[in-house]
Amino acid sequence: MNDLLLSTNEMNVLSNGGSRLTKGAALIKQLLPWLLLVVTLMVMLSWLAYKSAGRNLGAEHALQSQLSELKETDAFLDVGIYDVRSNLDADYDLLAGTYEALLSQTKAIQAKSKAMGLKNDAMTKLIEQAEIKGDLLDKFKAGHALYRNSLKYLPDSVRHVRELAVAKHAPKQVDDLARSILALSLDYSITGNADKADELRTVAASLSSIDGLDEELDEARRELVAHAYSVVFQKSAETQQFSDFAAIQFRAQVNDIANDFQQQFDMKTRLEQLYRQALIAFSAVLLVVLVFLAFRLLQSFRLINDANANLEKNVAKRTIDLNQALQQLQTQQSQIIQQEKMASLGQMVAGVAHEINTPLGYLSSGLQSAQTSVPLFAQLSAAVSQMITTLTSENASQEEVERDISIAHSLATIIQEEGIVDEIDQLLKNGLFGVEQISEIVANLKDFSRLDSKSSALYNTTDCIESTLKIATNVIKKVTIQKQLSEVPQSEGFPSQINQVLLNLITNACHATDNRDNGIVSITQTFDEQAKAIKIDIADNGTGIPRDIVGKIFDPFFTTKKVGQGTGLGLHISRQIIEAHKGKISVSSIEGKGTTFSIFLPVV
Structure with a gap:
């Protein structure tokens, strides 16, 4: 039975061990809620920090800038349509390019606003309006081409009818009506007055109703009447299309979209402010909890002090490295500045070399040309010297004198007939002009540099x-x-x-x-x-x-x-x-x- 009983010492050991185990478990149990609270607060802080993070203001400004550019493109398109309408020689390609830019910008804004998470339902309608504009633009170009063609050939058609009317002895009414069609067509093309359109239709109908005309004149009359009706019809259709263009309030819709986007930006700003306020509140709570737990971490101060000592050593070493890097950077910067100065000097040298090359060409070509004439003058000098020797000689015969005079005279005649003296004079003038140009370039270079100042x-x-x-x-x-x-x-x-x-x-x-x-x-x-x-x-x-x-x-x-x-x-x-x-x-x-x-x- 004694074997089954525990001694007192053994009981004390078990009691002390159980007490320490209980205190450790209690301490862990006491700290666990605080640790869970800290983790929860950290998660909340992270979420609030994410929500309150600053938006990409650059993207928002860029989007607003794109909307402003879109309005400018639409205004430019309207101006281009008006210019084409008022100018028969205007280019349609400019309109097509402007419209393609308008549609491309609209779709780009839609894609960007979608990527930024903005509600952009109105952008779909705006794209539809842009496509409607494109359809109207195609109709306008097709109709205006016919209108421009008819108006362009109308004077020739009137002239042809009038000439045939005279040649075929047609009634004077044909000539009068043809002239009236030309005047009314031009007036209507400028004013667009509906009364002028009705009057033009009436005159065209009157010209069509004349019977008994020659076949050739009748064919010319039908062509003229067709041009007149085309001017009336296409001008009226163009006026309606222009009104349809004006009815599309594209820029007003862009303004509404810009205002809507701005309201969404402002709403995001207000939400960010609320999240920041919540972030401050949760940060305060977390700070209190951390202060409460701080006293349990006093032992870490010793480690921190050791770390600070090591940090000072690292900072000193890093400072030395940074100073060395700064010196190297300053040296490289000086070298780059010197390279920039040398680049400028290179530009000057290239310009001076190019300018001096031309007058040097004058000198080189002039001296080479003059050099080719030296042997001829040398021959003339030798011939004159021989002639003088012969003339002063007592033993010279008449035949020798005439021969030497003939040789000298022939050489002088060659020099005079070929204009060698005038040519050399002109070459020397050109050479002097080249020297003056080089002197002027050198003076300009000296004024430009003034490096000695x-x-x-x-x-x-x-x-x-x-x-x-x-x-x-x-x-x-x-x-x-x-x-x-x-x-x-x-x-x-x-x-x-x-x-x-x-x-x-x-x-x-x-x-x-x-x-x-x-x-x-x-x-x-x-x-x-x-x-x-x-x-x-x-x-x-x-x-x-x-x-x-x-x-x-x-x-x-x-x-x-x-x-x-x-x-x-x-x-x-x-x-x-x-x-x-x-x-x-x-x-x-x-x-x-x-x-x-x-x-x-x-x-x-």
């Missing part, structure tokens, strides 16, 4: 513009340069730096028009009396700058050119130069139409 000086911006254009001849040869340079006072600064800015802007303007046959670069210089500043505008009709990057073009290393064609520092350096001269530079651009850079420089 280490202090500011007075300069005239007109001279800078002219000097830059001469240096940039090789760049501007494919475009038309338009200059309007008003007289302006002098400025003070470094003209070589101003020349560098002008060369950069003019080069960019020429590159912007590379893909156009009618590239134009205009340079305008004016003086603002009130601001006491010179304004230089450099404009082109090139491709323009997209709206989303126009604000970045002065940033360093920003470029839209292909790799290897630009460093992205040209405009950045230009702005630094202008600002160093206490001026400013700005840009305005319309994509697809062109860009204008404006420079403002103070005067002395």
Whole structure:
């Protein structure tokens, strides 16, 4: 029986072990609800953070911009229809292209609004309205083509009827009615007056009712009457179609859609605000819970202190690495700036080489031509010398004298008849002209660079513009340069730096028009009396700058050119130069139409 009983010590051990187990289980049980609460709050916070996250405002602004562009396209289409209606020589292709752009923009807006999760039921109706416009446009083009054809051949048809009426001795009424048809048709085509249409029908019917006409005249009369009825019918149909176009309130529907989208955006903004408020409330609750649990984590402070010590070491090491990287970046930036300067120098050298090559051609060809005449003059000199020797000799015979005189006279006659003296004179003049041109180019290059100037000086911006254009001849040869340079006072600064800015802007303007046959670069210089500043505008009709990057073009290393064609520092350096001269530079651009850079420089 003793074997079945437990000792007192064994009972105490079991009791103490059970007590520690119970306390551990109780502690876990006590912490479990708080842990579950923390997890729940974290899930709620995550959901609220997702709901209150900022929307893509750029996409919303882009959608509103697309709606504005759609209204502009619709207005342009209406103007094009009116232009075709009032101008018989107008091009239908422009209308077709504008309508395709209208339909494409409408469908793009529908797809984008759907992707953004917007309710866009009205967009379906808008597309239907656009397709109705397309059907009306096709009918309008077909009818207007017939109307234009009839109106175009109507004068010839009237002339033909009148000539046949005279030739066939037809009644005078045929001639009078034919002239009336022409006058009424032209009047009705201009005014669209319904009374004129009725009068034109009456006159055409009267001409059709005349009997006994010659077969050829009768055929011409039927053609004229057909043209007259075609003008009346097609003009009336065109007026109705124009009214149908006006009845489609396309832009008003676009405005309604834009307002509806804006209301949806505003609703999303209000919901985001509510979610943010809820997020703040749940964050406060979670903060309280975390503070309550914080005291159980005091032991982690030691680990945090150790981590901080390691962090300081890591930060110090990282700071050294960042300083080294900064030094390398500054070195690379200096190298790139030097490359940009060398690129500008390369442009100058290319232009100067191109300009000097032509006058060098004058000199080379002139000297080569003159060189071919030297042997003939050498022969003449030798012949004259021999003739003088013979004439002064006492032993010379009459035959020898006549022979030497004949040789010298023959050579002189050849030189005179072939105009060699005049030719050499002209070649020397051409050579001198080439030398003068080279001297002028060298002087322009010296004015352009002025690299030896280490202090500011007075300069005239007109001279800078002219000097830059001469240096940039090789760049501007494919475009038309338009200059309007008003007289302006002098400025003070470094003209070589101003020349560098002008060369950069003019080069960019020429590159912007590379893909156009009618590239134009205009340079305008004016003086603002009130601001006491010179304004230089450099404009082109090139491709323009997209709206989303126009604000970045002065940033360093920003470029839209292909790799290897630009460093992205040209405009950045230009702005630094202008600002160093206490001026400013700005840009305005319309994509697809062109860009204008404006420079403002103070005067002395």
